[in-house]
Amino acid sequence: MSRAMRIGEVAERAGVTARTIRYYEERGLLGHPGTREKGEHRVYTEADVVRLQELIRLRDLLGLSLDDLVGLVEAEEARAALRGQWEESSTDEERVRIVEASIPLVEKQLELVQSRRDKLDAFEAELEQKLGRLKRRRSELRRGAAA
Amino acid sequence: MSRAMRIGEVAERAGVTARTIRYYEERGLLGHPGTREKGEHRVYTEADVVRLQELIRLRDLLGLSLDDLVGLVEAEEARAALRGQWEESSTDEERVRIVEASIPLVEKQLELVQSRRDKLDAFEAELEQKLGRLKRRRSELRRGAAA
DNA sequence: TACGAATCTGACGTTAACGTCAAATAGAAG
DNA sequence: CTTCTATTTGACGTTAACGTCAGATTCGTA
Numbered sequence: 087m088s089r090a091m092r093i094g095e096v097a098e099r100a101g102v103t104a105r106t107i108r109y110y111e112e113r114g115l116l117g118h119p120g121t122r123e124k125g126e127h128r129v130y131t132e133a134d135v136v137r138l139q140e141l142i143r144l145r146d147l148l149g150l151s152l153d154d155l156v157g158l159v160e161a162e163e164a165r166a167a168l169r170g171q172w173e174e175s176s177t178d179e180e181r182v183r184i185v186e187a188s189i190p191l192v193e194k195q196l197e198l199v200q201s202r203r204d205k206l207d208a209f210e211a212e213l214e215q216k217l218g219r220l221k222r223r224r225s226e227l228r229r230g231a232a233a
Numbered sequence: 234m235s236r237a238m239r240i241g242e243v244a245e246r247a248g249v250t251a252r253t254i255r256y257y258e259e260r261g262l263l264g265h266p267g268t269r270e271k272g273e274h275r276v277y278t279e280a281d282v283v284r285l286q287e288l289i290r291l292r293d294l295l296g297l298s299l300d301d302l303v304g305l306v307e308a309e310e311a312r313a314a315l316r317g318q319w320e321e322s323s324t325d326e327e328r329v330r331i332v333e334a335s336i337p338l339v340e341k342q343l344e345l346v347q348s349r350r351d352k353l354d355a356f357e358a359e360l361e362q363k364l365g366r367l368k369r370r371r372s373e374l375r376r377g378a379a380a
Numbered sequence: 381t382a383c384g385a386a387t388c389t390g391a392c393g394t395t396a397a398c399g400t401c402a403a404a405t406a407g408a409a410g
Numbered sequence: 411c412t413t414c415t416a417t418t419t420g421a422c423g424t425t426a427a428c429g430t431c432a433g434a435t436t437c438g439t440a
Binding site for chain 2: 149199209213
């Protein structure tokens with residue numbers, strides 16, 4: 087198990103405030119529901135930090151809203167729940183199910199990232215064309231002005 | 234000259250509302266200041282549509298705030314103003330200055346787009362690694378479960 | 381066990397980027 | 411000139427994503 091941490095440390099490592107973390111939990115993005123008495127301090131692990139950092143990244147790089155993020159996470163958990171009903175046998179099967187549930191989530195994230203990158207590629211190409219036209223036009227004008 | 238248009242048509246073509254266009258003008262991003270009597274309808278050209286679409290794109294793809302966009306645009310106009318003081322001679326020199334003023338702006342946009350794309354590339358690579366690990370782990374677990 | 385720093389739980393405040401509404405007006409069409 | 415629709419200005423409303431504050435409480439430490 088990784089070292090236990092409290093909200094302040096997690097916030098600092100993820101580059102957000104404690105308020106943000108509480109708000110994300112309130113929205114259902116973070117935290118282990120039902121494992122904390124009212125008033126107790128929240129306890130996090132290394133995996134939670136990684137998770138939070140991923141969410142922040144999706145938010146910042148793709149501009150996803152918290153609703154979007156909730157959608158992603160819920161899709162993950164819905165799959166996990168469906169799989170969970172089907173058969174609850176050994177501990178190894180349990181792990182398989184966890185792994186299988188997270189694969190479509192990562193695939194979805196990949197789609198989002200790639201789609202955005204494609205759009206940026208197209209934008210970049212247009213800007214380069216435009217820059218080329220401007221530079222060409224500039225030298226043409228300079229030639230004309232010098233004549 | 235390209236066909237003249239009013240705010241409704243511009244809004245539809247750019248995929249925004251008229252309110253957004255007025256707000257952008259209020260923030261100094263759009264419109265030709267001092268060329269309209271109070272109460273008159275706003276008149277736009279094809280170039281204005283292109284300009285607006287670019288702003289929308291920077292906003293949506295990069296998540297730039299209106300303050301960010303104002304910063305970009307002001308940088309452009311500041312250069313144009315500086316250049317304008319220096320020498321005001323012929324009409325051709327005028328055009329050179331306009332072209333020269335817009336080059337750094339396009340370059341700045343290119344930087345922003347490329348920087349964002351780099352980050353997305355890195356994110357994409359990480360997600361693919363993660364996906365590979367998950368799939369490998371899945372087949373390992375299945376093998377173990379079958380034994 | 382007493383202390384002090386960090387955390388907890390409400391609750392209300394803030395900002396950007398528009399949405400919405402009303403009354404007046406502009407401008408194209410007949 | 412009338413009519414009708416789109417537009418204008420001004421003002422207030424809305425939402426997401428936290429910020430901020432206060433008083434109570436928890437938890438590592440001396």
